[in-house]
Amino acid sequence: MVFLPARCYDQKIAMNIRVCALFLLVLGVFNNGRSTTAETTAPPPSPPKPPAIVIGFVGGLVKHDNMVHSEVQLAAELRAAYSSDVYVEVFENYHREKAYQKILRLLDTDHDGTLTAEEKQRAQIIIYGHSWGASETLALSRELEKEGIPVLLTVQIDSVAKFGHSDKVIPANVGEAVNFYQHRGLIRSQTQIRAVDPRRTRVIGNILFDYKGQAIHCDKYPWWDRYIVKAHTQIECDPKIWNQVDSLIRSKLPSLERAAAVPSLIR
Numbered sequence: 001m002v003f004l005p006a007r008c009y010d011q012k013i014a015m016n017i018r019v020c021a022l023f024l025l026v027l028g029v030f031n032n033g034r035s036t037t038a039e040t041t042a043p044p045p046s047p048p049k050p051p052a053i054v055i056g057f058v059g060g061l062v063k064h065d066n067m068v069h070s071e072v073q074l075a076a077e078l079r080a081a082y083s084s085d086v087y088v089e090v091f092e093n094y095h096r097e098k099a100y101q102k103i104l105r106l107l108d109t110d111h112d113g114t115l116t117a118e119e120k121q122r123a124q125i126i127i128y129g130h131s132w133g134a135s136e137t138l139a140l141s142r143e144l145e146k147e148g149i150p151v152l153l154t155v156q157i158d159s160v161a162k163f164g165h166s167d168k169v170i171p172a173n174v175g176e177a178v179n180f181y182q183h184r185g186l187i188r189s190q191t192q193i194r195a196v197d198p199r200r201t202r203v204i205g206n207i208l209f210d211y212k213g214q215a216i217h218c219d220k221y222p223w224w225d226r227y228i229v230k231a232h233t234q235i236e237c238d239p240k241i242w243n244q245v246d247s248l249i250r251s252k253l254p255s256l257e258r259a260a261a262v263p264s265l266i267r
Helices: 014-039 070-081 096-107 117-121 132-146 223-227 230-237 239-252
Strands: 052-058 086-092 125-130 151-157 174-181 202-208
Touching: 052 070, 052 096, 052 132, 070 086, 070 125, 070 230, 070 239, 086 096, 096 132, 125 132, 125 239, 132 151, 151 239, 174 239, 223 230, 230 239
Parallel strands: 052 086, 052 125, 125 151, 151 174, 174 202
Antiparallel strands: none
16 A cells, blocks of 8 residues: 655545656656665676787707797797787797796786686687797697696697607697698607697698708808708798798787788798
């Protein structure tokens, strides 16, 4: 039952009663709706998006900042071409754990020291390397797999497995993988990579480069690289290889942040 204020009772005009009752009813509905809205808790904001991450590994005893080497040059060009939405860093092949910890920190966008399932699944990671560094691309991918972290792409250039490591089988957390190799000289690299789970990983190819009779100039490399392990060095400084690697990596990076023109690598 609705109790109306005294001023609403007008014996002469019955319509006034109905008007007052309707007014009070509408006012009550409005107030109830406003109260409900005020009491509703706003959903927590989504964590910021992590950057796309590109990790490179140099081979042998090469330093991560040695600009003679193509792995380091490629990283520098990617940094110049992209904004802060893409993080690029090169590591020595014996600093895999350092690279792993860097990835975890970059993915931890709420900085609470723990990766949530959402933070892991938002990862956009690309890993590439030459020689022992190529072997480390898979070793790092396996570490990430244990944490449930996906990898978009791995690129191996004349991959040489470290003792006790496998550089042949691509773990199931990797979306795509490619292997560039040569088959001459003292250092013989991995010729055939395969996916542990072909339903989850696409092997783009095992691509052979033969440098017999080809003039690939690696003049800035040390003499022992140019003569003792000539073919292994040629594939590392061959611009055809690195232009392909560059294109593959850029195809996975945020398109809106891509530079207007993709320059050819100059070495």
